[in-house]
Amino acid sequence: MDYEIEKVIKSNRKTFCIEIDDYGKIILRIPKNSSDLEIEKFLNKHKNWIYKKLKVIEKREIELYPKKFIEGEMFLFLGNFYKLKIVKNQKEKIMLNNNEMNISDKYKTDIRKVIIEFYKKKAFEIISDRVNFYSKKYGYDYNKIKITSANKRFGSCTNKGNLNFTFRLIMAPIEVIDYVVVHELTHLIDKTHKKSFYKKVEKILPDYKKRIKWLNDNSYLLKI
């Protein structure tokens, strides 16, 4: 097994510290004057712990994808996981209940279709709502909202002022959806991705960098 250190942070601390986040990124915090040998020694000493932790993360990803659309499988909605359950006597095709995604047994051969339909509907409702909120508050004038099935492009803004968002965004937490919404609304007045663009985004969402980080770290989760 091999691993990569994402970041080494040197500071006035006296001890070595290693952190592995939920996505397997490794951060090493070390005293300013540590030598390569000291770093190597430290990593060697904690090798087993690192491997063990990375294995758990890897296994979790394998369990999540590719989707099999069977009972017990986990599906994301607004940043929370819901366990798929097929239920009898449910009028609605799909319902979220506590931590369960309940699907009527009448649709048990169409689970993928039902979930995507649900995601698209909710994406339109919730994203439209957020676009209206921010455009009203900050005086942005857009034309239309469209929900797409794009895999990697979370949002876009056309020259006619149409805003496109992928339905996959509905799996992300609302703060992250808000970031993509504000990003695309800002494109109505600034088509660049220059510093001045992000300054405008920052005025609306001071913590926008945290939200971008979530997207970068977790975009692999926004799949179905």
Ligand SMILES: [Zn+2]
């Ligand atoms: Zn952009």
